[in-house]
Amino acid sequence: MAGPRAVDVGRAGLGAGLGLLLAGLALRSSGLGWLIAPLGASAVLVFAVPNSPLAQPWSVVVGNTLSALVALAVITALPHVDWAVPLAVGLAIGIMLAARALHPPGGAVALLVSLGASGDFAATMGPILAGSCLLVGIGVLWNRAVGRVYPFRQPAQLGPHGTHDPTPEERIGLDPSDLAAILEEYRQSANLGVADLARLVGAAEQAAAARRMEGxxxxxxxxxxxxxxxxxxxxxxxxDLFRKRGFTSLPVVAEDDRLLGLIFQIDLIRRAREDAFRQHKSLISALARLIDNHRAKPPKAGEIMETGVPQISPETPVGALLPLLADGGAEAVPVVDGPRIVGIVTRTDLVSALAQRLALVQAV
Structure with missing residues (x-):
């Protein structure tokens, strides 16, 4: 495995510890006992690898619950039989696979139940079912609080523009059904989901495109x-510059050409919309007032410019611009030499460069 980033170590360790503590306290306060050992393994998946198919809520809750039920059924039917324990684990694995709820800690749940079950159904199932649900619920809140998506596979997610269309880099490539078939063929569907594979393929294609832009x-x-x-x-x-020049962005600079920020056409519209809501006016009238140069104190470019835009140097490879100028990213990237702006690269510039390189490759 690759070495983890410090932020991943913190998110996983703190999240798992907090999740188990809160789940345990909730179990105890409701009279359902305390934590069971397999929940520690479930916490590893939920908080350390939340995008894994094995860590999704269906796998955690249904996998653990079915395993416990199978183990209870086996030891009830075969009491005091030594081989009933491995039988319970084997059957639990088969049931989890059949239910598409494979969860490795479920094997430990079956082993624990078949070794030490008291015969009390409620006392056995309570901590397992409630503990699994609590751990998943806390995992949802924690992962979203630290910037990760869990559950990972959410149907009908909207794209960056609020539509169901996939991003441009996802529209050209393999269909999700093709990716699912690949995972099935190579027996990897338990380790990797279609969304994961799509991200990896997209990243690989982007890296390949960047490689073709070398030079x-x-x-x-x-x-x-x-x-x-x-x-x-x-x-x-x-x-007026936007209208006459046809630009979509303008650099805002100091007298020594030091870059201060960028102002985009959309910034004017956003400011006008804010003014319209605040002043109870229409958007058109608010926009007209915004660009009225005869006002006593007309608003300035520095008031609405964006200062957190990414910057590059003249030596930055064009391939590195692909993720910066991708859909939903920056519309233009300033090129700086120290604090001074020396150029700007727009999406149009990038498309033109890609077309030229493609023409060269095809000619060869």
């Missing part, structure tokens, strides 16, 4: 003759 740098494709505005430029001037 191109930002300096080769950037716009150099820049039109810029200062932070004190009125928004009327900014809107």
């Amino acid at each position: 191109f740098t930002a300096a080769d494709i950037m716009s150099r003759d820049l039109v810029t505005v200062g932070p004190q430029a009125p928004l009327a001037q900014v809107a």
